[in-house]
Amino acid sequence: MYSLQHSLQFTAESSSDGMVERDFTVGEIPGVLWSPAADPRGRAPLVLMGHGGGNHKKHPAMSGRAQRLVDACGFHVAVIDAPGHGDRPRTAHDEEEIAVMQEAMATGEPVGPIVVRYNAHLAEQAVPEWQATLDALQELPEIGTAGPVGYFGLNMGTAIGVPLVAAEPRITAAVLGQHWPHLLAERARQITVPIEFDLQWDDEHISREHGLALFDAFASKEKSLHVNSGRHKELPRFEADSAVRFFARHLVR
Amino acid sequence: MYSLQHSLQFTAESSSDGMVERDFTVGEIPGVLWSPAADPRGRAPLVLMGHGGGNHKKHPAMSGRAQRLVDACGFHVAVIDAPGHGDRPRTAHDEEEIAVMQEAMATGEPVGPIVVRYNAHLAEQAVPEWQATLDALQELPEIGTAGPVGYFGLNMGTAIGVPLVAAEPRITAAVLGQHWPHLLAERARQITVPIEFDLQWDDEHISREHGLALFDAFASKEKSLHVNSGRHKELPRFEADSAVRFFARHLVR
Structure with missing residues (x-):
């Protein structure tokens, strides 16, 4: 839990394709902030x-x-490593859950129940980490506390994003999708900000019924569902462009 | 039925906002062709x-x-009046069906069964009319027979569009939506071209189950469903922009 406040420390900076990339830490959490080079x-x-x-x-x-997002809208974009991911250490519990998941994949057992359980465990830690990161990001003059904030995350990014958006009034628009409703639908019912939600019509892991149930749960007055033909990993590239337009509609004042 | 071939006659021309509007007739069918003024x-x-x-x-x-479509893509766009609509005469049968529909609306009876039946009746006449119109449009040098052709129609435009796209191999991409699956799903199963399909999550006339069933029926390898919160007539304006991007992806070679 991040009960102590940490300020943001930049650790590296580079630039390419019109985008500045700044690595940072907030306490033990490693992150990256992308911004328009101009x-x-x-x-x-x-x-x-x-x-x-x-x-x-x-x-x-x-x-x-x-x-x-940088090219089309000139936004700042931040990502942090989730617990047990990227530059962060895995715990014995992470290793166990990953082994169980890999075994299910290998034997053709349904992975849904394991992914749901493990992602919910990660979200318990990740939500306060995101909130501490947002506190620290808002201390930067280029972000501040007055500007709008969006959240964009699919799959595990939705398992963490749904409880984060439900808990965090600073987030005013979100693109989510590709997850099961279990353990998330209840939190989704607390969310009222505009939502764009992606699901795959031929997802081999998440049934249509489950995907639609999570979309249906959001209490948002404005919500859009984008379904595409294809399997779990075949989400079309143009949905990333659609997400950019969604944030342009909702975050530009 | 349009078994006789008619050539296209232009009857009026005007221009505004960078778009040329040319009224035309193909036999008894009145239409309009919009093109880039440039x-x-x-x-x-x-x-x-x-x-x-x-x-x-x-x-x-x-x-x-x-x-x-003209501004973003420089396309030509043609619309014709459906039978009994616009500048075309209503038959006694049209008047009867419209009266039945209005009575159902006034008394709060479900309009679906009447709309499905009446639109299917209109489509029987409209499909060969569209095919004769396309024949005539393709005689124009600015259109020709080699170029790609799309179809965009919701509501009654889908009741006519589904059998038209199923029957017409010249149409290679279509945006459809907001109709019941009855009498249409069977034709949709013959359609394999890319489809974008719109439905409203809180449609007071078309149930979610019916809307999803029609989307599901298309045999297209590439198909996208856009669901938005709101009632039947609350389809967001940004779906028209999405349709433009869909045609830009599929009709520009």
Whole structure:
């Protein structure tokens, strides 16, 4: 739990393709902040992004989505490593759960119940970590406390994102999707901010009924569901562009 | 039935907001062709649009969508009046069905069964009319027979569009939505071109189950469903922009 307040420390800075990449830490949490190279210290809305299970803060899906948000909207984009992911140590419990998941995959057993349970465990730690990170990010002059904040995360990024958005009034719009409703639907019913939600029509892990049930649970007056044909990992690239337009609609004042 | 071939006659031409509007007839069918003012006779892809029930070829929803397609993509866009709509005479049968529909609306009876039956009746006539119109449009040098053709129609535009796209191999991508699966699902199962499909999550006329069943019926390898919160007539404006991007992806070679 992050009950102590930590300020943000930048540890590295580089730049490419019109985007400045600044590595940072908030206490023990490693993160990355991407900003427009033209004006990296300019005040702009912030999008927090949650990475998928087994991935990390600089996975190409993260840097690619950040590039789109920076190019199209000039936003700042922050990602932190989830517990047990990226540059963070795995606990014995992480190793056990990953082994159980890998065994289920190998034998063709349903992975849903294991993923749901493990992601919920990670979210308990990740939500206060995100809140401490947001506190620290808002101390930067280019972000501040007055600007709008969005959240974008699919898969494990949704398992962490749903309780985070439910708990965090500073987040005013979110793109989520590709998760089971178990343990999340109750929190989704507390969420009223605009939502865009992605699911795959031929997902081999998450049934249509389960995907639709989680979308249905959000109490948001404005919510959109984007379903595409294809399996779990075949989410079309154009959905990242759609998410950018969603944040442009909701975070630009 | 349009068994005789008619050539296209232009009857009026005007221009505004960067768009040339040319009224035309193909035999007894009145239509409108919108083109980019910068190059109205330049070769470009064609999008056919079907209007909704009770509306007509120049309804603001039609001219507004045409403006987006012309501005963003430089496409040609054609709409014809459906049988009994716009500048076309109503038959005694049209008048009877409209009266039954209005009575159902007034008494709060479900309108679905009447709309399904009446739209299927109109589609029997409208499909060969569209095919004759497409024949005539393809004789224009700015359209030709080699270019790609899309179809965009919701509500009654889907009741006519589903059998049209199923019957017409020249149409290679379609945006459809907001209709019941009855009498249409069987034709949808013959359709394999890319589809974007819209439905409203809180539609007071079309149940979620019925909307999802029609989407599910398309045999298309590439299909996307866009669901939005809200009632039947509350489809967000940004779905028209999404349709434009869909056609840009699929009709630009």
